[in-house]
Amino acid sequence: MFNKIASIALLFILLSSCVQKNKPNNKKEDNNQLANELINETSPYLLQHAYNPVAWKAWNKESLALAKKENKLIVISIGYSACHWCHVMEEESFENDSIAKLMNTSFINIKVDREERPDVDQVYMNAVQLMTGSGGWPLNCITLPDGRPVLGGTYFSKEQWQKILIDISNLYKTNPEKVMAYAEELTQGVKSSDLITLNKENVPFKTENLEKYVSSWKQNLDYKLGGNIGAPKFPMPNNLSFLLRYSFQNDDKILKDYVTTSLSKMANGGLYDQVGGGFSRYSVDDKWHIPHFEKMLYDNAQLVSVYSQAFLLTKNENYKTVALETLIFIERELSQKDGAFFSSIDADSKNDKNELEEGVYYSWTKEELISILKEDFSLFSAYYNINIENKWENNHYVLYKKTSDVDAFAKSNNINATELNTKVYKWKQLLFNVRNNRSKPRTDDKVLTSWNALMLKGFVDAYRVFGDINYLNKAIQNAEFIKENQLKNDGSLFHNYKDGKATINGFSEDYAHVISAYIDLYQITFDEKWLNLSKDLMDYCITHFLDKNNKMFYFTTDTETDLITRKVEVIDNVISSSNSVLADNLFKLGHYYSNNTYLALAKQMLNNMKLNIDKSPSGYSNWLSLYLNYSNPYYEVAISGVNAKEKLKEVNNYYLPNILIAGSTKESKLPIMENRFIEADTYIYVCVDGACKLPVTSTEEAVRQLQK
Numbered sequence: 001m002f003n004k005i006a007s008i009a010l011l012f013i014l015l016s017s018c019v020q021k022n023k024p025n026n027k028k029e030d031n032n033q034l035a036n037e038l039i040n041e042t043s044p045y046l047l048q049h050a051y052n053p054v055a056w057k058a059w060n061k062e063s064l065a066l067a068k069k070e071n072k073l074i075v076i077s078i079g080y081s082a083c084h085w086c087h088v089m090e091e092e093s094f095e096n097d098s099i100a101k102l103m104n105t106s107f108i109n110i111k112v113d114r115e116e117r118p119d120v121d122q123v124y125m126n127a128v129q130l131m132t133g134s135g136g137w138p139l140n141c142i143t144l145p146d147g148r149p150v151l152g153g154t155y156f157s158k159e160q161w162q163k164i165l166i167d168i169s170n171l172y173k174t175n176p177e178k179v180m181a182y183a184e185e186l187t188q189g190v191k192s193s194d195l196i197t198l199n200k201e202n203v204p205f206k207t208e209n210l211e212k213y214v215s216s217w218k219q220n221l222d223y224k225l226g227g228n229i230g231a232p233k234f235p236m237p238n239n240l241s242f243l244l245r246y247s248f249q250n251d252d253k254i255l256k257d258y259v260t261t262s263l264s265k266m267a268n269g270g271l272y273d274q275v276g277g278g279f280s281r282y283s284v285d286d287k288w289h290i291p292h293f294e295k296m297l298y299d300n301a302q303l304v305s306v307y308s309q310a311f312l313l314t315k316n317e318n319y320k321t322v323a324l325e326t327l328i329f330i331e332r333e334l335s336q337k338d339g340a341f342f343s344s345i346d347a348d349s350k351n352d353k354n355e356l357e358e359g360v361y362y363s364w365t366k367e368e369l370i371s372i373l374k375e376d377f378s379l380f381s382a383y384y385n386i387n388i389e390n391k392w393e394n395n396h397y398v399l400y401k402k403t404s405d406v407d408a409f410a411k412s413n414n415i416n417a418t419e420l421n422t423k424v425y426k427w428k429q430l431l432f433n434v435r436n437n438r439s440k441p442r443t444d445d446k447v448l449t450s451w452n453a454l455m456l457k458g459f460v461d462a463y464r465v466f467g468d469i470n471y472l473n474k475a476i477q478n479a480e481f482i483k484e485n486q487l488k489n490d491g492s493l494f495h496n497y498k499d500g501k502a503t504i505n506g507f508s509e510d511y512a513h514v515i516s517a518y519i520d521l522y523q524i525t526f527d528e529k530w531l532n533l534s535k536d537l538m539d540y541c542i543t544h545f546l547d548k549n550n551k552m553f554y555f556t557t558d559t560e561t562d563l564i565t566r567k568v569e570v571i572d573n574v575i576s577s578s579n580s581v582l583a584d585n586l587f588k589l590g591h592y593y594s595n596n597t598y599l600a601l602a603k604q605m606l607n608n609m610k611l612n613i614d615k616s617p618s619g620y621s622n623w624l625s626l627y628l629n630y631s632n633p634y635y636e637v638a639i640s641g642v643n644a645k646e647k648l649k650e651v652n653n654y655y656l657p658n659i660l661i662a663g664s665t666k667e668s669k670l671p672i673m674e675n676r677f678i679e680a681d682t683y684i685y686v687c688v689d690g691a692c693k694l695p696v697t698s699t700e701e702a703v704r705q706l707q708k
Contacts, residue, residue, distance in 0.1 A: 042498035043113040044444045045081035049090065053100035056111045059120055064562060067108040067145040073172055074147065075103060075165075078112040078121050078139040081444040082281075082294035082344040084358050085155045086138040092158045099162060106169040107142070114139070115343055115448060116496050119507055119556045122567045123190060128152040130189045142168055147564050148183040149190070191565045198550045199607045205630035207250070213617035213624060214246060214255070220618060222286070223254075226262030231286040235266055235279060237302035238576045242621040242628075244310060245657040249632050263310055267322045270398035273362065274384065275431045277325030278333075279303055280347075289400050290392055293347035293359045293441075297334055297451045298575055300326050301341075304458035308465040313655040318404045320466065327462060327471070330455065333443070339477030340485075340497060341455045343444040350439040361441050363396035364431075372430050379413060380427055383420075447497035449486045449506060452478055453513035454575070460520045464652045472524065479521055479530065482514060487533075491540045492557070505560065508553045508569070511541045512581035519588055524652075526644060526663040528670060535589055538598070541582065551604045553579050570609065576622035579605060584626050591636055591660050594671040602626070632658060633688055633707050638672055639663035641682025650699035651684075656706060 037057050038050040049056050057063040059076075067074045077094075079086030093099045103109050114121035114137065124141040127149035134154075141152035142164070151168055172179050220228050227233040240259055247256035266272060269288025271280050278300050280291030304323050311319040334342045349361040366386060370377045381387065384399040392398050403409050410417040456478045463471035485502055486494045493506030493514065515537050518530040545553040547568070554566040555578060569577045583605040590598035606626055613620045613627075628634075637659045639647045644663040651661065662670065667677045676685060676695075683695040684702040693705045 038111060043116050043446060045113040046111055049111050052094045053097050054094050054109050055104045056109050059110050059112050059117055063110050071145055072108045074143045075107045075109045076124055076141045076143060078114050079137045080113060080115050082346045083137050084347045089138050089155055093161045102165045116504060123563055126190050126193055127186060144183045148187045150179055150183045187564055196550055196552050196568055196608050199610060203607045203610050205627055207631045210627055210631050217618045221258055223258050225287050226265040232282050232284050233286060233288055234282040236574060237306045238572055239621045240306050242625045264404045268401040268404060270400050274399040275428055276329055278329035290398055293362055295345040297341055297343050298454050300330060301454035301458040305461040308461045312465045323462060339481040340447040341452050343446050343448055345443050346441040349441040361438055363392060363398050365395055372434055449493055449495050449510040450513045453517040456517040457520050460524055464524050475521055491536055505557055508545050508555050508578040511537050512578040515585045516581055523661045538589055551601060553582050571619050572622045580622035588660055592672050635659045635706055636687040637661050638676055638685040640676040643682040647682055647699055654703055
């Protein structure tokens with residue numbers, strides 16, 4: 001096992017006498033710099049570095065071969081276009097001629113967009129976490145010519161980075177054996193970390209075990225402000241989705257109140273764009289007030305799903321408003337005409353001095369607000385907390401709603417609730433129009449298959465709950481885009497799409513989320529095309545990603561050989577892990593196709609995760625959602641008959657997280673639907689654990705047959 005003490009000692013030697021630098025001045029463009037090789041890339045993040053004096057190369061076979069040929073250490077610098085501190089390090093170090101000279105003389109320098117190449121990011125993030133105990137972006141890792149990591153970290157000031165470059169370069173020249181020995185030890189640590197072994201024991205999935213997991217998790221929850229205790233606070237959609245489902249199926253009112261508190265506090269805070277809709281990445285404080293301002297597609301996609309589900313259960317109109325405003329934001333700012341969705345919007349934009357500044361697009365001075373709102377400013381300032389206590393930096397304010405209870409606020413301010421709602425709508429329009437004339441943050445307009453699938457699911461959930469046909473059309477358009485552009489003739493997927501061209505072989509996350517989205521799309525359309533495509537993709541995934549020894553899926557396909565190891569993703573972070581989503585897909589497809597191989601594999605994968613879940617339940621929320629399928633009743637609901645789609649709409653009026661829906665308006669050969677079509681009427685079949693209840697024609701009767 002890798003010796004962390006040795007790594008910290010090496011870091012200390014290399015960083016001794018370095019001084020942490022404060023936040024730098026804002027970036028200025030240099031139009032005289034010649035372009036490096038990144039000018040030929042399509043990634044917005046890589047193109048941002050195309051005019052650095054550093055001789056950046058992209059991650060490819062040619063760059064890696066050149067390092068071996070010239071026997072040079074490699075600088076692998078990983079980030080993404082919406083990353084504020086990536087821009088900071090670029091300005092301080094990568095645009096500095098003396099730093100660039102050091103890098104160009106002694107290193108092969110490779111820039112990586114972590115969103116394009118999450119496989120590369122996973123490996124070197126793992127290495128940096130082993131070395132330092134933490135990680136983040138920008139991620140900078142120095143490796144041997146063959147890619148084995150030697151030294152790494154996140155943000156470094158110019159002084160730190162310069163010393164690291166000089167010291168590691170000298171050490172490699174004078175004592176290469178020491179560096180290579182260290183790299184070999186670290187590489188073994190990377191390969192052996194997070195290994196999942198085949199669990200041959202028959203794990204009983206019992207409600208009392210799940211209750212213990214949730215009880216352990218509850219200790220870290222902030223019941224007053226939502227999210228986890230402390231700061232920063234991240235919206236974790238899969239956590240909230242699981243906890244909402246668990247609270248419903250197990251009648252846990254305290255947990256339900258926690259979820260609704262989290263959703264309300266998030267929506268009231270500056271984390272949520274009170275003017276234009278949509279959520280930022282996270283909040284730097286514990287009350288969701290000041291965000292880190294980048295907006296990511298994957299956050300907003302999943303939060304649309306969560307707020308839609310929460311509305312269905314609670315009928316809280318605020319949740320509906322947030323979901324719909326977020327979808328408006330997505331359609332306005334992150335949508336292509338062909339149905340695809342862009343990746344993110346930057347945290348930084350240009351201020352009135354033409355300098356990049358974080359959050360300037362979204363914040364306001366008191367003077368601006370008075371000028372715009374005039375006699376309404378006093379009421380506005382009370383509603384959005386424009387006061388000395390909530391002032392941000394540089395005399396700016398980030399809007400932060402005092403309460404979700406419009407009636408109570410209206411009463412305390414001697415105004416009719418209807419009139420207040422009208423004013424709030426007017427305020428938003430006024431501020432939006434003013435803000436729209438500001439210099440806008442940059443948009444990362446690459447299209448990622450996995451994230452698009454999450455957004456597809458968001459539109460599916462919104463249609464299921466709110467019934468707006470526009471949402472269904474958006475979902476189908478995106479599903480067709482993926483099928484026509486990202487699906488290859490051999491049945492595999494591309495990961496990336498930019499400027500009309502699909503690139504980069506898909507990762508297990510792409511297959512996992514597309515399969516899941518297509519299953520969901522089938523469940524609201526009954527178009528078996530999407531279900532059959534899901535099965536085809538699942539079969540491809542089993543052939544090319546599955547580790548036959550431990551029955552888990554690698555992140556990379558068996559055709560990829562450039563990395564030092566193949567990683568297995570199992571922890572449910574802000575996006576559920578590819579393995580947990582694939583296990584859930586196998587469970588569902590196993591029911592649809594009566595496929596015992598799928599069902600056995602799903603159960604084995606969950607079995608394998610027992611020790612991990614025992615140690616840290618909150619890191620495995622999507623696995624726990626699958627666990628619920630075994631510990632509590634899980635139903636197949638098959639609707640067959642000419643009025644199946646009308647019955648489906650009625651079923652969708654209920655919050656039913658523990659059902660799998662199938663349906664057809666005609667005879668179907670899908671195993672779950674075989675021999676169930678009767679032309680004269682429409683029947684709903686409810687089945688659990690292989691036993692079916694009597695078919696009924698009434699939706700209300702069918703729902704009564706379902707138990708939590």
